Amino acid sequence: xxxxxxxxxxxxxxxxxxxxxxxxxxxxxxxxxxxxxxxxxxxxxxxxxxxxxxxxxxxxxxxxxxxxxxxxxxxxxxxxxxxxxxxxxxxxxxxxxxxxxxxxxxxxxxxxxxxxxxxxxxxxxxxxxxxxxxxxxxxxxxxxxxxxxxxxxxxxxxxxxxxxxxxxxxxxxxxxxxxxxxxxxxxxxxxxxxxxxxxxxxxxxxxxxxxxxxxxxxxxx
Amino acid sequence: xxxxxxxxxxxxxxxxxxxxxxxxxxxxxxxxxxxxxxxxxxxxxxxxxxxxxxxxxxxxxxxxxxxxxxxxxxxxxxxxxxxxxxxxxxxxxxxxxxxxxxxxxxxxxxxxxxxxxxxxxxxxxxxxxxxxxxxxxxxxxxxxxxxxxxxxxxxxxxxxxxxxxxxxxxxxxxxxxxxxxxxxxxxxxxxxxxxxxxxxxxxxxxxxxxxxxxxx
Ligand SMILES: [Zn+2]
Ligand SMILES: [Zn+2]
Numbered sequence: 001x002x003x004x005x006x007x008x009x010x011x012x013x014x015x016x017x018x019x020x021x022x023x024x025x026x027x028x029x030x031x032x033x034x035x036x037x038x039x040x041x042x043x044x045x046x047x048x049x050x051x052x053x054x055x056x057x058x059x060x061x062x063x064x065x066x067x068x069x070x071x072x073x074x075x076x077x078x079x080x081x082x083x084x085x086x087x088x089x090x091x092x093x094x095x096x097x098x099x100x101x102x103x104x105x106x107x108x109x110x111x112x113x114x115x116x117x118x119x120x121x122x123x124x125x126x127x128x129x130x131x132x133x134x135x136x137x138x139x140x141x142x143x144x145x146x147x148x149x150x151x152x153x154x155x156x157x158x159x160x161x162x163x164x165x166x167x168x169x170x171x172x173x174x175x176x177x178x179x180x181x182x183x184x185x186x187x188x189x190x191x192x193x194x195x196x197x198x199x200x201x202x203x204x205x206x207x208x209x210x211x212x213x214x215x216x217x218x219x220x221x
Numbered sequence: 222x223x224x225x226x227x228x229x230x231x232x233x234x235x236x237x238x239x240x241x242x243x244x245x246x247x248x249x250x251x252x253x254x255x256x257x258x259x260x261x262x263x264x265x266x267x268x269x270x271x272x273x274x275x276x277x278x279x280x281x282x283x284x285x286x287x288x289x290x291x292x293x294x295x296x297x298x299x300x301x302x303x304x305x306x307x308x309x310x311x312x313x314x315x316x317x318x319x320x321x322x323x324x325x326x327x328x329x330x331x332x333x334x335x336x337x338x339x340x341x342x343x344x345x346x347x348x349x350x351x352x353x354x355x356x357x358x359x360x361x362x363x364x365x366x367x368x369x370x371x372x373x374x375x376x377x378x379x380x381x382x383x384x385x386x387x388x389x390x391x392x393x394x395x396x397x398x399x400x401x402x403x404x405x406x407x408x409x410x411x412x413x414x415x416x417x418x419x420x421x422x423x424x425x426x427x428x429x430x431x432x433x434x435x436x437x
Contacts, residue, residue: 019255022244023251027365028426029430030236030237049362083387092391099387099391152265159375165376176327180392181398208249215264
């Protein structure tokens with residue numbers, strides 16, 4: 001991306017067609033001449049350094065694969081035992097659902113819903129929506145109905161899907177319990193760790209500007 | 222354009238922005254439009270040259286977050302019953318407990334996530350919001366990095382709420398030991414959510430507009 005020199009700064013009304021070759025940095029509003037960014041390259045804003053565009057080869061297919069893997073891992077994480085704790089012959093097994101519903105009594109009840117949303121519901125909505133939006137893109141088809149609205153939702157939910165924060169919480173909880181009782185990790189715990197790794201990989205492949213451009217190009221064709 | 226000069230002076234050189242060119246840039250996909258258009262033609266997001274009420278929303282969520290952060294520190298986060306005796310611990314109490322058990326590493330994680338990050342976030346957001354109207358010493362670039370750090374790090378304060386949830390679901394061993402969540406878990410979770418909303422309401426383009434006016 002190259003910046004337009006300031007000498008051109010005459011606020012004149014511009015017709016819609018003339019703005020097509022331009023790009024404005026979402027972080028600092030610097031106006032640039034849009035360039036094709038090759039796969040594997042990363043375009044940064046020359047003014048503020050914001051990562052503007054980073055297309056990756058086969059990114060769409062990879063993201064779909066990773067989102068599918070994440071969905072399967074989430075199902076495993078929900079239904080297998082998560083953690084088991086034992087003290088003096090007694091033991092208690094907690095699944096992910098038990099963890100989510102830990103706040104279900106008394107004044108802390110509203111947190112149950114928040115926990116379920118942050119750990120399970122929002123991540124699942126993101127995975128499903130991504131597959132819905134990117135599936136047709138990877139297959140070379142025109143965009144699915146409401147693909148734009150769905151992808152905006154994917155982006156808006158990004159900070160609220162907290163699977164990776166949760167896994168650090170689990171680690172801290174394990175240390176806290178260790179002095180009190182014997183703890184063993186169930187298969188769901190490892191499924192969830194794998195889910196976090198897959199999610200981070202997926203988010204690294206994803207470049208929202210590339211997705212928007214692809215959606216735009218497919219709509220017109 | 223010289224990137225080095227920018228950092229030395231702490232001011233960005235005059236740059237043509239979409240706004241100064243009489244255009245509107247989409248903050249979601251970067252597409253540029255003529256002024257007056259409501260929604261982005263590419264992604265459908267609402268277009269706003271500058272979000273004028275951005276700062277009001279930032280401050281509203283900021284105060285809401287602060288109001289619920291106070292009880293989060295005063296009331297118990299965890300209620301532990303062991304062999305019939307009940308004890309309650311606040312956020313700071315939990316950190317001290319961990320240190321007594323010699324788990325300094327985990328104590329540090331909890332301390333950073335539950336105290337340093339929330340307090341740092343309140344200060345950072347206030348500083349960024351004030352820097353729009355008042356002259357500050359930090360460069361626009363520095364403030365941009367600060368803003369990105371706030372957006373990235375904020376959600377990690379949720380760790381302690383998750384710890385409470387996991388402990389309460391796991392440690393239910395009748396008489397031997399049981400753990401229940403305290404009311405502080407709710408207000409702390411709300412505080413994290415409100416400060417995340419506060420940071421999200423901030424329009425980072427205002428940072429660069431303000432630094433531009435300083436330079437002029
Ligand atoms: Zn920029
Ligand atoms: Zn847009």
